[in-house]
Amino acid sequence: MASALTEKLSRLVKELRGQARITEDNVAEMLREVRLALLEADVALPVVRDFIARVKGKALGAEVVGSLTPGQVLVGIIHKELAATMGAGTAGELNLAAQPPAVVLMAGLQGAGKTTSTAKLARHLIEKRKKKVLTVSGDVYRPAAIEQLKTVTAQAGAEWFPSTAQQKPLDIARAALDYARKHHFDVLLVDTAGRLAIDAVLMDEIKELHAVLNPVETLFVVDAMQGQDAINTARAFKEALPLTGIVLTKLDGDARGGAALSVRAVTGVPIKFAGVSEKLDGLEAFDAERHAGRILGMGDIVALVEQVTAGVDVAQAQKFAAKIKSGEGFTLQDFLEQIRQMKKMGGLANFIDKLPAQFSAKAGAADMDRADKEVRRKEGIICSMTPTERRKPELIKATRKRRIAAGAGVQVQEVNRLLKEFEQMQGMMKKMKGGGLMKMMKQLGG
Ligand code: GDP
Numbered sequence: 001m002a003s004a005l006t007e008k009l010s011r012l013v014k015e016l017r018g019q020a021r022i023t024e025d026n027v028a029e030m031l032r033e034v035r036l037a038l039l040e041a042d043v044a045l046p047v048v049r050d051f052i053a054r055v056k057g058k059a060l061g062a063e064v065v066g067s068l069t070p071g072q073v074l075v076g077i078i079h080k081e082l083a084a085t086m087g088a089g090t091a092g093e094l095n096l097a098a099q100p101p102a103v104v105l106m107a108g109l110q111g112a113g114k115t116t117s118t119a120k121l122a123r124h125l126i127e128k129r130k131k132k133v134l135t136v137s138g139d140v141y142r143p144a145a146i147e148q149l150k151t152v153t154a155q156a157g158a159e160w161f162p163s164t165a166q167q168k169p170l171d172i173a174r175a176a177l178d179y180a181r182k183h184h185f186d187v188l189l190v191d192t193a194g195r196l197a198i199d200a201v202l203m204d205e206i207k208e209l210h211a212v213l214n215p216v217e218t219l220f221v222v223d224a225m226q227g228q229d230a231i232n233t234a235r236a237f238k239e240a241l242p243l244t245g246i247v248l249t250k251l252d253g254d255a256r257g258g259a260a261l262s263v264r265a266v267t268g269v270p271i272k273f274a275g276v277s278e279k280l281d282g283l284e285a286f287d288a289e290r291h292a293g294r295i296l297g298m299g300d301i302v303a304l305v306e307q308v309t310a311g312v313d314v315a316q317a318q319k320f321a322a323k324i325k326s327g328e329g330f331t332l333q334d335f336l337e338q339i340r341q342m343k344k345m346g347g348l349a350n351f352i353d354k355l356p357a358q359f360s361a362k363a364g365a366a367d368m369d370r371a372d373k374e375v376r377r378k379e380g381i382i383c384s385m386t387p388t389e390r391r392k393p394e395l396i397k398a399t400r401k402r403r404i405a406a407g408a409g410v411q412v413q414e415v416n417r418l419l420k421e422f423e424q425m426q427g428m429m430k431k432m433k434g435g436g437l438m439k440m441m442k443q444l445g446g
């Protein structure tokens with residue numbers, strides 16, 4: 001999905017290096033692109049507006065530290081805000097705190113994935129929480145839907161409570177509840193009639209079902225591919241029912257899943273689960289961080305920026321940059337610190353992996369893995385040196401080399417090689433004069 005947009009964003013992210021603060025000016029174009037990205041991902045317009053305004057409020061004036069650009073800092077802020085807006089800390093959890101059976105009511109449009117999700121939840125509750133689960137369908141309009149629930153319930157290893165098209169949904173609900181109580185079920189999952197669009201009669205019906213069943217969870221099931229219209233559907237269900245959570249289905253499709261943001265914003269309830277396949281094991285706890293990257297359509301770049309901002313000790317990087325700028329020498333101690341920064345960012349292989357294809361193509365995965373191991377050995381060698389040796393490598397002659405090699409568990413030749421590389425690096429640093437970690441990474445990657 002390396003779209004034109006992704007390329008554009010990655011270019012913008014890299015521009016404007018060296019500006020110390022986020023201002024209206026230096027991020028205007030970036031914000032426009034992000035707004036577009038959200039709209040392209042099918043986030044509803046009012047939600048996009050709100051979101052951009054909020055981000056702007058937070059971002060303006062934010063400091064740009066280390067070797068980051070305002071664009072990078074902005075992407076970091078947007079990603080965090082997006083994840084925070086969609087996340088709630090209760091993903092993957094179902095509240096079952098009720099006099100058994102705990103009733104879970106499934107609501108949503110026809111085709112959203114209610115029946116499939118009901119069976120997935122049954123499986124989840126049986127396997128992960130060791131519950132005794134009963135399912136029932138109140139969809140008296142489509143006998144095939146009742147049969148479908150019967151089939152998938154059996155696959156999930158739960159028990160299915162029979163219902164027919166001749167019954168009334170409320171009678172079915174009461175009978176199922178009664179049966180679940182008598183037979184000591186922990187959970188009763190209630191699948192409901194699908195609607196193709198919001199329909200007043202069916203809305204009244206589900207309201208009545210809710211009143212009779214008194215569910216501890218009322219889950220709104222919504223298709224991630226639904227797009228802009230998700231906001232209207234969500235609003236209608238929110239008005240009809242006291243929703244407690246959302247199941248976002250079909251995230252395995254190629255929709256960018258902006259519906260998640262719209263639906264979360266409108267209902268105010270957490271997205272608890274994500275459907276990621278047609279199969280019954282295709283249910284995951286909703287991962288807001290990952291989904292934020294997906295909505296922005298630049299997951300990898302976001303991951304990279306996040307990693308850089310999270311991993312790098314900014315004070316350290318600034319001290320280092322200042323030192324190089326002032327013309328002070330680059331010592332083995334600095335070399336060691338740079339190596340450690342790299343390790344914090346998850347290693348070279350990981351880092352290069354996250355760069356857009358045009359940058360990472362040159363570096364094969366195997367090469368990078370080897371490079372990672374090398375980095376660890378280098379760290380070992382420098383660690384075996386005394387502080388004085390690290391400052392003044394010229395002191396390191398034969399005897400010291402042997403001691404250092406023994407300490408690091410390597411051959412003397414490797415110590416020689418490291419010293420030679422260090423000299424080259426020193427030369428490079430002198431040339432760079434103030435370039436930061438990012439520059440160095442690029443040199444190493446290229
Ligand atoms: P309902 O009308 O709301 O009960 O929807 P269904 O459970 O019958 O699902 C409608 C269609 O979507 C079926 O073909 C399901 O197999 C499919 N489906 C449901 N959830 C997912 C999902 O997470 N991923 C994929 N790929 N398909 C899904």
